[in-house]
Amino acid sequence: MHWIWRNFIISTLLSVGVFYFIFYSETGLWPAFKDSWLEFLIVIILVNTGGVLLYLSNLKLNTFIPWNRSVTVRFLAETITGIFIFLFLALIFVYAYVEQIVPVEENSTFWAEYWDGAVKLGIITIAIIYIYSLVNFSVFSYNQYTYAQIEKLSIERDQVRLQFEALKSQLSPHFLFNALNTISSLLYKDIQTSEDYIRKLAKTYQYILKTDKRKLVELSEELNMVKAFYFMQKIKYEDCLDLELNISPTIYKTLIPPLTIQMLVENALKHNKICNEQTLKIEIYNEGQKFIVVRNNIIQKPELIEIGNNLIERPQNNISHKIGLRNIKQRYKYLADKNIEVVFDDFFTIKLPVIKALL
DSSP states (O other), X not given: OHHHHHHHHHHHHHHHHHHHXXXXXXXXXOOOHHHHHHHHHHHHHXXXXXXXXXXXXXXXXXXXXXXXXXXXXXXXXXXXXXXXXXXXXXXXXXXXXXXXXXXXXXXXXXXXXXXXXXXXXXXXXXXXXXXXXXXXXXXXXXXXXXXXXXXXXXXXXXXXXXXXHHHHHHSOHHHHHHHHHHHXXXXXXXXXXXXXXXXXXXXXXXXXXXXXXXXXXXXXXXXXXXXXXXXXXXXXHGGGEEEEEEOOGGGTTSEEOTTHHHHHHHHHHHTSOOBTTBOXXXXXXXXXXXXXXXXXXXXXXXXXEEETTEEEEOOOOHHHHHHHHHHHHHHHHHHHSOOOEEEESSEEEEEEEOBOOOO
């Protein structure tokens, strides 16, 4: 209800101010309240009524012609509506009050004497309505700016969170432990391969740390990271894993959120059975200039696993899979306002929209 009091105070002050101005400009005297109290009261009531009607009409205009649809149309509609409201109230004042107190034979003389005052009142009313519309527009602009700033900060916060989630998944102790365990076993078998493995591991961590603060990286950088990651996984899984990379060089300079493809490759390893019976095949290719496609065949893990002499149900690991996909979806939405496509049939396919580099 605070708007009623605000409207009452502003309308009352305006009505008193305009009344004093018109009276003084026409007579050269200040009005005496004891002689003009009725006119004071009528003007205050009419102006407050006009203020309420103007406020309510603007609520309707917010529904049918909001400011963000067309500023010019809304501004004109608000101004014209306000003029018609106060013109209607002026007619009520004339016919309900002036015509009642001015004798018919003095009607023409009265209007000749007070016509200048009526014109001044009309000009002042139009000016006030115009200023009112300007203030409304200014408030709208400020609110939009404030909302945009809050939205920007919220998006930036979410981007940092998503980036942190992606980074955390790659810097997990489990990943490092497996890598060190593989290096330890390689040192006794093949020193050259272990050296190459260490170099790839270093390259992987270098990429992760280098892209920590970057929202987008070139596709070529991401692919180099994926190749290094695949090299390490290939040593572990040998012929059970195969990666087919077929990306056109024409899109190497396009952009991608860091660790996106690597996360999808890692998800394929986590959620499929990798054994000698069937090779897990991961394909990465592009569909023209529109999509980067990451696809893998589906090798279901057995529902039961043997622990000691007992068979127990395998724990479901869908949560990390959903978190990884959600992370990628949200980053694409925030950074490029694009949606990824997920297709689940005989293959699990993710289509990542190509993000053009800004020139």
